[in-house]
Ligand code: HEC
């Protein structure tokens with residue numbers, strides 16, 4: 001006969017589960033870093049919209065040149081969907097309450113810039129935030145030292161120290177306008 005957990009054991013498990021510390025509602029100072037911040041009012045367009053024009057034209061499904069096709073299967077496009085990521089974020093949260101905000105900054109960029117990274121366990125994110133590194137994350141990124149396009153950076157989190165700017169670790173500076181930034185100087189698109 002299969003042994004069932006006793007009522008006492010069930011109660012103990014319930015108690016243990018309900019003792020897990022809740023995620024932070026306020027991002028701890030220790031993990032705040034320069035660059036465009038959630039309150040800087042950046043909204044990324046859904047990659048579904050880019051697909052309309054930047055997908056579905058290259059029939060070769062192996063080594064496709066389409067930006068949309070490659071992105072859909074990439075680690076970046078799935079960075080906010082990956083269950084291993086969410087498992088490790090939960091463990092990190094237990095070590096340092098609130099650190100999840102730092103993870104979400106890179107693993108669900110659209111959700112972070114839209115201000116949905118608190119509670120820091122990711123429970124405030126929307127379904128579309130699963131997209132991880134959206135097309136706009138890269139195609140609206142600018143140089144932190146404003147040497148190319150001026151990004152949105154409000155004090156005290158300006159990624160520009162007046163000399164070089166801070167680079168790396170997700171401290172992106174995001175171009176504030178709707179334009180897409182890309183490799184061509186002669187692109188003829190319906191978007192800017
Ligand atoms: C600066 C950006 C950045 C931050 C911040 C960040 N990550 Fe990542 N993470 C990445 C990148 C890039 C990869 C892919 C690395 C690779 O493939 O070599 C990755 C990969 C991972 C993976 C591997 C996923 C897999 O399925 O193999 C895990 C797990 C992970 N990150 C967890 C976390 C956790 C937890 C945090 C917060 C404590 C965090 N990350 C913060 C950029 C970041």
Ligand code: HEC
Pocket residue numbers: 047050051054065067068071072076133134135136137138139182183
């Ligand atoms: C991780 C950053 C990153 C992401 C995410 C990303 N791109 Fe790009 N994309 C680039 C870079 C870098 C280039 C320039 C490549 C070059 O110059 O060879 C580029 C080039 C392009 C180009 C012009 C090249 C061409 O195909 O003729 C288009 C269009 C484009 N991307 C669209 C998209 C779309 C749509 C998505 C989302 C489905 C996307 N990108 C996601 C970094 C990214």
Ligand code: HEC
Pocket residue numbers: 045046047049050051052053054135136139180181182183184185186187188189190191
């Ligand atoms: C209505 C169709 C359409 C949609 C939707 C669309 N694009 Fe484009 N995009 C174009 C066309 C057309 C070009 C220019 C191609 C050329 O000149 O060869 C272009 C060019 C680009 C470039 C290259 C720009 C440059 O200066 O190098 C990038 C990057 C890009 N698009 C990103 C995106 C992203 C990201 C999205 C979704 C948020 C998107 N596009 C949605 C039609 C579209």
